[in-house]
Amino acid sequence: MIEKLAPDTPRGIDRMDFQIRPAQHADLAHIRAWAVQESWNPGRYDLEVYWQQNCLLVGWLDQQPIGCISAASYGPEFGFLGCYLVDHRHRGHGYGRFLWDKAISALPAHCIGLEGAVALQETYLRHGFLKSCLHVRHQLLSRPGASKSEALVPIHTLPFKQILAYDTRHSVGMRSHFLRDWLTSPSMQGWGYVQSGELQGYGLIRPAEIGYRIGPLFANTAEVAQQLLSALLQLPPSSQPIFMDVPKINVQAQPLMQMFDAIPLFSNCRMYKGTIPSLPLQEIYGVTTLEMG
Numbered sequence: 001m002i003e004k005l006a007p008d009t010p011r012g013i014d015r016m017d018f019q020i021r022p023a024q025h026a027d028l029a030h031i032r033a034w035a036v037q038e039s040w041n042p043g044r045y046d047l048e049v050y051w052q053q054n055c056l057l058v059g060w061l062d063q064q065p066i067g068c069i070s071a072a073s074y075g076p077e078f079g080f081l082g083c084y085l086v087d088h089r090h091r092g093h094g095y096g097r098f099l100w101d102k103a104i105s106a107l108p109a110h111c112i113g114l115e116g117a118v119a120l121q122e123t124y125l126r127h128g129f130l131k132s133c134l135h136v137r138h139q140l141l142s143r144p145g146a147s148k149s150e151a152l153v154p155i156h157t158l159p160f161k162q163i164l165a166y167d168t169r170h171s172v173g174m175r176s177h178f179l180r181d182w183l184t185s186p187s188m189q190g191w192g193y194v195q196s197g198e199l200q201g202y203g204l205i206r207p208a209e210i211g212y213r214i215g216p217l218f219a220n221t222a223e224v225a226q227q228l229l230s231a232l233l234q235l236p237p238s239s240q241p242i243f244m245d246v247p248k249i250n251v252q253a254q255p256l257m258q259m260f261d262a263i264p265l266f267s268n269c270r271m272y273k274g275t276i277p278s279l280p281l282q283e284i285y286g287v288t289t290l291e292m293g
Contacts, residue, residue, distance in 0.1 A: 020099065021058055067087060075109075216284070
């Protein structure tokens with residue numbers, strides 16, 4: 001569906017020439033270019049997965065794409081905003097606000113989440129979002145490692161239902177469709193940690209515009225997280241930069257980052273509008289993706 005601007009469009013926007021449309025596959029190249037320009041370093045195939053969720057919207061001006069936003073629905077209880085970008089040549093004219101309003105209206109969920117840059121927290125607070133926790137981007141290096149634990153198994157050998165059940169404990173809403181697409185995206189690799197038939201943690205790694213990205217990394221204990229992270233760092237070629245977003249509130253994650261000589265780069269803030277969900281944050285060592293929750 002193509003939507004033109006409403007009569008109460010913010011001043012300065014041409015009502016006739018600005019439209020919002022569902023993203024087409026051809027639009028992904030523009031979105032990727034904007035994300036790279038903002039130093040987001042997206043996974044090489046991340047946008048393909050986001051597009052498969054039918055949640056990407058693109059703003060068009062004079063038949064040219066100038067901005068985007070995603071509004072992912074994980075059932076009636078939860079939605080997530082991400083990929084919020086406007087080409088720097090078209091900022092300051094209200095196009096971003098209209099994309100925002102359209103995305104919010106597409107998510108009639110009881111709770112909506114987003115990942116906000118620290119500098120923009122006040123803006124999101126004015127829109128009714130509340131702070132939950134900081135996520136700190138860390139940079140590590142791939143490395144050859146010692147022998148792996150016998151409890152580690154390649155992620156794609158595990159039943160999807162088993163992975164989904166574990167993932168559901170550590171995420172909000174119903175995201176089985178997203179998780180299946182995430183697991184099967186090109187070049188995605190990972191490990192599960194299984195003891196006595198029980199999945200006690202899993203982690204994924206994927207190529208990015210620069211180096212690699214880890215996400216998620218969920219584990220019952222710090223020891224399991226250490227085993228998973230060590231094995232993940234062995235998958236790419238040696239000395240590749242690897243990035244992961246770590247909840248600052250997880251006190252066990254910080255010593256783990258120090259153990260692997262991780263360098264903290266910057267922070268973002270997870271925020272929610274509605275009831276802040278209860279998650280086992282001490283078992284979340286790396287978030288899945290800042291754009292989709």
